[in-house]
Amino acid sequence: MNQLPILLKREFWEHRVVFLYLPAVISTLMIGILILMGVGLRFDLAEVSVSESNSDGSAEEHYRLEVGPNSSEDINSQQTTLAPLVSRQLRIMSNAPFSYKERTLDELYASVSAVLLFVLFFVIVFYLIGSLYEDRKDRSILFWKSLPVSDGMTVLSKLLTAIVLAPVIFFVFIVLSHIALLLVSTVLALGEPIDLWDTLWAPANLISRWLYTAGFLLFWVLWCSPFTGWVLFISAWAKSVPLGWVVGIPLLLGILESVFTNSTAVSDFMTTHLFVEDFRAMISSHLPTVWNTRALSDVLLEVLVAVVFGMVFVGLAIRQRGHADEL
Amino acid sequence: MSELSSIVTVDGMSKSFGDFVALDGVSFNIERGAIVGLIGPNGAGKTTTLKAMLGLTDFDGDLNVMGIDPREGRQRIMQNVCFISDVGVLPRWIKVSQVIDYIDAVHPRFSRERALELLSSTDIRVGKKVKQLSKGMVTQLHLSLVMAIDADLLVLDEPTIGLDILYRKEFYDRLLNDYFNHETSIIVSTHQVEEIENLLSHLLFIDRGRIVLDSSMDDLSEQYRQVLVNPDQIERARELGPISSREVLGKESMIFEHVDIELLNPLGELHVPSVADLFVAKIQRR
Numbered sequence: 001m002n003q004l005p006i007l008l009k010r011e012f013w014e015h016r017v018v019f020l021y022l023p024a025v026i027s028t029l030m031i032g033i034l035i036l037m038g039v040g041l042r043f044d045l046a047e048v049s050v051s052e053s054n055s056d057g058s059a060e061e062h063y064r065l066e067v068g069p070n071s072s073e074d075i076n077s078q079q080t081t082l083a084p085l086v087s088r089q090l091r092i093m094s095n096a097p098f099s100y101k102e103r104t105l106d107e108l109y110a111s112v113s114a115v116l117l118f119v120l121f122f123v124i125v126f127y128l129i130g131s132l133y134e135d136r137k138d139r140s141i142l143f144w145k146s147l148p149v150s151d152g153m154t155v156l157s158k159l160l161t162a163i164v165l166a167p168v169i170f171f172v173f174i175v176l177s178h179i180a181l182l183l184v185s186t187v188l189a190l191g192e193p194i195d196l197w198d199t200l201w202a203p204a205n206l207i208s209r210w211l212y213t214a215g216f217l218l219f220w221v222l223w224c225s226p227f228t229g230w231v232l233f234i235s236a237w238a239k240s241v242p243l244g245w246v247v248g249i250p251l252l253l254g255i256l257e258s259v260f261t262n263s264t265a266v267s268d269f270m271t272t273h274l275f276v277e278d279f280r281a282m283i284s285s286h287l288p289t290v291w292n293t294r295a296l297s298d299v300l301l302e303v304l305v306a307v308v309f310g311m312v313f314v315g316l317a318i319r320q321r322g323h324a325d326e327l
Numbered sequence: 328m329s330e331l332s333s334i335v336t337v338d339g340m341s342k343s344f345g346d347f348v349a350l351d352g353v354s355f356n357i358e359r360g361a362i363v364g365l366i367g368p369n370g371a372g373k374t375t376t377l378k379a380m381l382g383l384t385d386f387d388g389d390l391n392v393m394g395i396d397p398r399e400g401r402q403r404i405m406q407n408v409c410f411i412s413d414v415g416v417l418p419r420w421i422k423v424s425q426v427i428d429y430i431d432a433v434h435p436r437f438s439r440e441r442a443l444e445l446l447s448s449t450d451i452r453v454g455k456k457v458k459q460l461s462k463g464m465v466t467q468l469h470l471s472l473v474m475a476i477d478a479d480l481l482v483l484d485e486p487t488i489g490l491d492i493l494y495r496k497e498f499y500d501r502l503l504n505d506y507f508n509h510e511t512s513i514i515v516s517t518h519q520v521e522e523i524e525n526l527l528s529h530l531l532f533i534d535r536g537r538i539v540l541d542s543s544m545d546d547l548s549e550q551y552r553q554v555l556v557n558p559d560q561i562e563r564a565r566e567l568g569p570i571s572s573r574e575v576l577g578k579e580s581m582i583f584e585h586v587d588i589e590l591l592n593p594l595g596e597l598h599v600p601s602v603a604d605l606f607v608a609k610i611q612r613r
Binding site: 003005006007009010013014135138139140142143144145146147148149150151322323325 | 378381382383384385401402403405406409410412415416417418419420421422425428429430432433434435469
């Protein structure tokens, strides 16, 4: 009998607010704000100008967007003109080189991804911290353990919720937000004398952006597995303040290392595998620097080491869960 | 007391929390089809004993539940054993329909139809969350879920603590009338002896981590006698070594253990002691 689907469902039921409502609300808010900005810009306080560049200036400076009363055009003219900033920006965009279009749209789409991925990180960490702790605290562990589900299966379901279920849901919201953004910008641009495909659709690089983000989420999960396993273990082990132990022990280790040795290997390993260093790469279509600056075999080896560390901690978490009792 | 008919055998089970000895060499058997009362004051080791049987806590010594050591096979034991702890261990966030879906998916011996049928006789609606239910309803829910599982052993740890008398009575009535079938064994711990006295087939007293009485209810009436001693017989009665003696309505009431009935008859009026009186006598004596 495969219990995994129902165990994952159980996690989703319990954490519906952070796994579903939170990304939904954040996505909606972001899209809503961007729509309001797009519409609002047509009527208020913003002007665009194409400034002259220095002789050796880069291409982008030709198309700098200036917002506010310092605009080079006459301020009074704003109140009477209905020439919408959006339409001017669009016209500028449509005439700009393709790389400029890519760069401009990247800021828009990448910031949407960044917000969701940033939230995802905290959702995962706080989910993991509570995953094997909260039911001991509220004593419901006595109910869960009274059912024929092994401790290994239980821990595995928590792990998979953190590294598969939550990232997949957030990824779906990233994709949906991007599509919404594309559609909204298209609607705002309707009627303008521009090539919609060439100005708004093609330079967004959505497909490759999604592939990179998905690939990078996978990389992130593997790269950070020592941290994931560590938090799971502390969640299963701590008798109180799991967050304190999660942070405190590595911090203490780092301090001891710096006091008693000349090495920073332990601290480096811990800080590197907490966050992916190159967060930017996750949200755009760049390769992370770790791929560019080091040999592939090097990176893969370190991923392997990270996964082994992670698995050791998960094993310890399962063992600990076997002895776990109400608090 | 053959090994074959025993569903649980406990032999020399001990456990300490630091300096505190929670269990001190506990040994007993549970027969198939028995309804065992595990009676003891607070902190006597009732919960620890029951949790050890379910693989929910570590211990030293030998313990065997249907051929399985709970330390190694909690998951296998839980296929055949159900557990209700005191009120409030159902997760508060879960909906009734969700908890039914969950047990249905993980427990091979659970009947969804039976659970829904049992719930339909209560005020509990499947769309409600546990935290929206009263204490008594949560216990009703848990009992309904457990009764829908075809188990060999039901372990109840103070299942009615904190409930009002109506729910307490209903709980045990349902347990006995709708569930008990002489094949399932039940072990129930409580310190409210009077409530379950009439359902039990076997009695275990536990005090400070030791079993101080282990007897079937039938044997109990053979071994223990309560005598309302006639005033002129008090000296004689004391010589027979009662395990307890107290004044009731101006008469001396004594409880004797393993004393020949022929010797007791002349002393006064003979009764079978209530479990509560026996409990007080056995526990005070230590």
